[in-house]
Amino acid sequence: xxxxxxxxxxxxxxxxxxxxxxxxxxxxxxxxxxxxxxxxxxxxxxxxxxxxxxxxxxxxxxxxxxxxxxxxxxxxxxxxxxxxxxxxxxxxxxxxxxxxxxxxxxxxxxxxxxxxxxxxxxxxxxxxxxxxxxxxxxxxxxxxxxxxxxxxxxxxxxxxxxxxxxxxxxxxxxxxxxxxxxxxxxxxxxxxxxxxxxxxxxxxxxxxxxxxxxxxxxxxxxxxxxxxxxxxxxxxxxxxxxxxxxxxxxxxxxxxxxxxxxxxxxxxxxxxxxxxxxxxxxxxxxxxxxxxxxxxxxxxxxxxxxxxxxxxxxxxxxxxxxxxxxxxxxxxxxx
Numbered sequence: 001x002x003x004x005x006x007x008x009x010x011x012x013x014x015x016x017x018x019x020x021x022x023x024x025x026x027x028x029x030x031x032x033x034x035x036x037x038x039x040x041x042x043x044x045x046x047x048x049x050x051x052x053x054x055x056x057x058x059x060x061x062x063x064x065x066x067x068x069x070x071x072x073x074x075x076x077x078x079x080x081x082x083x084x085x086x087x088x089x090x091x092x093x094x095x096x097x098x099x100x101x102x103x104x105x106x107x108x109x110x111x112x113x114x115x116x117x118x119x120x121x122x123x124x125x126x127x128x129x130x131x132x133x134x135x136x137x138x139x140x141x142x143x144x145x146x147x148x149x150x151x152x153x154x155x156x157x158x159x160x161x162x163x164x165x166x167x168x169x170x171x172x173x174x175x176x177x178x179x180x181x182x183x184x185x186x187x188x189x190x191x192x193x194x195x196x197x198x199x200x201x202x203x204x205x206x207x208x209x210x211x212x213x214x215x216x217x218x219x220x221x222x223x224x225x226x227x228x229x230x231x232x233x234x235x236x237x238x239x240x241x242x243x244x245x246x247x248x249x250x251x252x253x254x255x256x257x258x259x260x261x262x263x264x265x266x267x268x269x270x271x272x273x274x275x276x277x278x279x280x281x282x283x284x285x286x287x288x289x290x291x292x293x294x295x296x297x298x299x300x301x302x303x304x305x306x307x308x309x310x311x312x313x314x315x316x317x318x319x320x321x322x323x324x325x326x327x328x329x330x331x332x333x334x335x
Contacts, residue, residue: 013283040270052230102135145191167217176217193244
């Protein structure tokens, strides 16, 4: 399958809907910056079909350089975010991952590690789980579904068994147990073009199924499959970009807008460029601001760059790196 570059992805998304149906909601940032999300590069020990950053073992050349890491450390202190969110790829594979965690914790920030779980089993990272627990790092772990078939179909044969092993290791350290302060959240994404619609009943089912494997967790959060990178390429091959965007648009929920991550998050790419969100980063829609000098007041009330991929975050229950943005999936034809 031919890989689409950012320009080609933007073109496909733009051409898939007539101008009158394109995303038109004006979004603005909140007054407060809550989250500094740092993408350390697309290097990953896995290669998943739904990955919106096209991460994989062949992406070592995308890793964040030392100068940008230093700028991120300085930005933490200057911006004073409540949360430092480390993502990739597999962010744990970056040589400065622990340095960033330690500095963020020293500054009193919550730290989120977006973890694929299997990275915890790599021999070279045998002490990683212990480090995360010692620093009270919140783990958001990717697990497409509560059964082997769905998980292995999206992430590769054997991923389910490895994920269960990693989760049990985290549980043994206190993760996922009430009262320990070690938060373990599972991030689910649906199979194919189905929209994410998690309910309390779904969470209860996940708890029951995973308990049979000796696994507990705190919260279950969901994310719609974003029409970016590999998933967009798959849609393109099937001639399904337009139909999928129309599905997202038909499920547009105006109530989802208030909780969108782009409104309180600053996303930093491995090259040091700044974006409204991780998805804009992958489509190369940068902000005209510099990491070395950006201040919180530069972001207050600033308009957010939008395009048709934004239907992915505003459909149904809403979708962000923190999961659903609303509890109901009321849709509206207006946009």
